[in-house]
Amino acid sequence: MYDPSMRVLTVLELLQAHERVTGAELARRLEVSPRTVQRYIARLQDLGIPVESTRGVGGAYRLKPGFRLPPLMFSGEEALALALGLHALQHLGLTALAPAVAGASAKLSRTLPRPLRERVGALEDAVQLDAFPWTVPTDAAVLSCLLGAVQAQRAVTFAYRSHEGVQTRREVEVYGVVHLDGRWYAVGRCLLRDALRSFRLDRISEPVEGERTFTRPPEFDARAYLRATLPFARAPYEIEVWLDLPPEEAALHFAPGRVALDPDPAYGGTRLRCTREHLESFAAMLLRLGCGVVVHEPPELREAFGVLADRARAACRTPPVPDGRATLPV
Numbered sequence: 001m002y003d004p005s006m007r008v009l010t011v012l013e014l015l016q017a018h019e020r021v022t023g024a025e026l027a028r029r030l031e032v033s034p035r036t037v038q039r040y041i042a043r044l045q046d047l048g049i050p051v052e053s054t055r056g057v058g059g060a061y062r063l064k065p066g067f068r069l070p071p072l073m074f075s076g077e078e079a080l081a082l083a084l085g086l087h088a089l090q091h092l093g094l095t096a097l098a099p100a101v102a103g104a105s106a107k108l109s110r111t112l113p114r115p116l117r118e119r120v121g122a123l124e125d126a127v128q129l130d131a132f133p134w135t136v137p138t139d140a141a142v143l144s145c146l147l148g149a150v151q152a153q154r155a156v157t158f159a160y161r162s163h164e165g166v167q168t169r170r171e172v173e174v175y176g177v178v179h180l181d182g183r184w185y186a187v188g189r190c191l192l193r194d195a196l197r198s199f200r201l202d203r204i205s206e207p208v209e210g211e212r213t214f215t216r217p218p219e220f221d222a223r224a225y226l227r228a229t230l231p232f233a234r235a236p237y238e239i240e241v242w243l244d245l246p247p248e249e250a251a252l253h254f255a256p257g258r259v260a261l262d263p264d265p266a267y268g269g270t271r272l273r274c275t276r277e278h279l280e281s282f283a284a285m286l287l288r289l290g291c292g293v294v295v296h297e298p299p300e301l302r303e304a305f306g307v308l309a310d311r312a313r314a315a316c317r318t319p320p321v322p323d324g325r326a327t328l329p330v
Contacts, residue, residue, distance in 0.1 A: 014029065020060040021061055023059070049063070051064075074116075080120055087101075092179055093182070094140050139202075142201050145208075148209060150177065153213055155213075157172075157208050159205045160199055160204055160205075170190055170191075173216075175187055180223065181259075184200070186198070187222040238273075239297060239298065241294060242272075254272075259272065283301060
């Protein structure tokens with residue numbers, strides 16, 4: 001946790017990053033009372049930092065126009081947060097950003113004093129992040145274009161491939177972008193359908209930010225929209241399996257959203273219900289749990305387990321030795 005002096009410096013960082021910040025917002029971010037925020041502001045003013053305030057409804061704090069300080073030194077917690085955030089990008093399906101991640105990590109390392117740099121490096125080496133097996137790679141250029149359009153509040157035109165493989169051209173007012181259950185989604189109003197829609201980014205190509213502007217609905221929650229609609233989205237397979245795991249342990253292995261985990265009152269363990277497009281990868285993921293699995297639906301999931309079993313049996317056999325050739329590696 002920050003000590004009081006670090007919180008004062010954090011207030012200064014927030015004021016430099018934003019044109020104006022309300023006392024309530026500072027209190028929320030720092031997890032302190034509004035009165036404590038007032039003490040932090042007074043401390044900055046005592047140090048000669050020109051913090052101005054406006055009173056009454058909508059009152060806020062700001063730095064005197066034109067005033068800027070050089071970048072502040074990162075605290076240990078801030079440096080760790082940045083390093084781990086960069087480390088986690090590769091597990092979000094954004095492998096194309098690997099060069100940018102390496103460059104940003106190198107710049108971060110150069111800004112840190114040696115003891116802190118060594119500490120962050122040691123923690124990075126010790127931390128291992130495991131992505132979900134159904135994480136879908138996404139084009140970072142598509143994500144960048146959509147995020148820019150959200151910021152500019154301009155509609156985006158792109159080619160979209162549906163689950164059935166049908167190609168259409170869409171113009172969408174994108175309200176938000178969400179990473180959920182191993183996939184990236186754009187949520188907004190589709191002008192072709194004149195309705196709210198979600199679009200998987202891995203099915204988007206040739207995005208172009210247009211001139212048409214829009215106003216984003218206030219307080220629109222793209223993640224809440226996805227969680228309310230994805231369970232009813234069309235999918236080729238509806239899955240129901242029994243897992244020999246208690247629900248609280250099973251929940252550690254699955255992303256929320258399209259997976260329902262319920263205790264089985266008759267046999268113990270957990271009933272898992274979800275929808276999936278690809279059964280072999282889902283079957284492989286279930287095997288990684290290391291517990292008993294009983295498939296109730298669909299029959300095709302049993303066939304997927306059979307395919308994996310055949311591959312496993314083939315892999316564990318000793319390879320034959322062709323006549324006149326060197327022994328194959330075992």
